[in-house]
Amino acid sequence: MTDVRCWTQQPHSPAGGIAPAVRLREVTKRYGKGAQAVTALDRVSVEIPQGTFTAVMGPSGSGKSTFLHCAAGLDRPTSGSVRLGSTELSHLKEAPLTRLRRGRMGFVFQAFNLVPSLTVEQNITLPLRLQGRRADRQWLTETVARVGLSERLRHVPAQLSGGQQQRVAIARALITRPEVIFADEPTGALDPQTAQDVLALLRQAVTDLHQTVVMVTHDPVAAAHADSAVFLAGGRIVTGLAAPTADRVAATMAQLRRAA
Numbered sequence: 001m002t003d004v005r006c007w008t009q010q011p012h013s014p015a016g017g018i019a020p021a022v023r024l025r026e027v028t029k030r031y032g033k034g035a036q037a038v039t040a041l042d043r044v045s046v047e048i049p050q051g052t053f054t055a056v057m058g059p060s061g062s063g064k065s066t067f068l069h070c071a072a073g074l075d076r077p078t079s080g081s082v083r084l085g086s087t088e089l090s091h092l093k094e095a096p097l098t099r100l101r102r103g104r105m106g107f108v109f110q111a112f113n114l115v116p117s118l119t120v121e122q123n124i125t126l127p128l129r130l131q132g133r134r135a136d137r138q139w140l141t142e143t144v145a146r147v148g149l150s151e152r153l154r155h156v157p158a159q160l161s162g163g164q165q166q167r168v169a170i171a172r173a174l175i176t177r178p179e180v181i182f183a184d185e186p187t188g189a190l191d192p193q194t195a196q197d198v199l200a201l202l203r204q205a206v207t208d209l210h211q212t213v214v215m216v217t218h219d220p221v222a223a224a225h226a227d228s229a230v231f232l233a234g235g236r237i238v239t240g241l242a243a244p245t246a247d248r249v250a251a252t253m254a255q256l257r258r259a260a
């Protein structure tokens with residue numbers, strides 16, 4: 001199977017339906033040239049419906065990070081089309097692409113990527129300041145309470161646990177009310193209980209705030225928090241699961257490893 005449309009409610013975005021938050025069409029990404037060339041993504045097509053939580057899975061080297069980077073405009077595909085809402089990213093120059101990422105996307109990374117010299121509050125509001133916007137105090141208060149950091153606003157990242165730092169990163173991703181939040185192994189550096197808390201926050205962002213979340217993960221338990229899972233192997237989307245359970249995800253991963 002090469003073309004995976006939504007695994008959830010709106011298969012083909014019919015006229016009058018909701019446009020997907022993110023749409024990749026025939027996206028290929030090649031690194032290097034000649035004999036050294038690696039095809040990290042091979043004609044990947046997928047639509048991520050608004051207000052859904054999608055897990056991206058696959059063996060190591062299958063193209064998950066490349067997929068996320070291309071979908072988020074952090075890397076440019078060799079060919080194919082990536083759209084955020086109705087905006088085609090491949091036509092954008094670097095400056096408008098950066099503006100678009102700051103204003104319309106949120107990011108959560110395995111390594112938290114907080115600014116060590118800034119307080120929790122300053123880290124959370126950084127995406128707004130970079131856009132010359134002020135924080136809406138009510139939304140800031142609500143977001144900080146949602147991630148359980150109301151008592152920590154004046155602390156710096158070094159004074160926080162890993163789980164707390166990742167909750168700062170989630171608040172930072174939510175503060176702009178982005179069209180999509182991209183998360184690359186957000187629980188990769190956390191113990192299972194802390195990971196569970198972080199996943200619950202991402203889940204709530206989708207269920208309560210109608211955010212769209214796309215999360216790369218190795219972990220079947222993490223993927224089970226999503227509405228759907230797509231599986232990459234050798235740079236292609238090979239299958240998907242709606243309402244994934246940890247057992248079904250683990251079984252699909254085992255099947256892919258056997259096939260490889």
Ligand SMILES: Nc1ncnc2c1ncn2[C@@H]1O[C@H](COP(=O)(O)OP(=O)(O)OP(=O)(O)O)[C@@H](O)[C@H]1O
Nearest residue numbers: 031032038039040059060061062063064065066067
């Ligand atoms: N900058 C690069 N230059 C050359 N090859 C690259 C580069 N980035 C990724 N690749 C190759 O592209 C393929 C896909 O890599 P990618 O990092 O997307 O995989 P992944 O599924 O995220 O793996 P992991 O689970 O180990 O993080 C791999 O073969 C990798 O070696």
Ligand SMILES: [Mg+2]
Nearest residue numbers: 064065066216
């Ligand atoms: Mg990766």
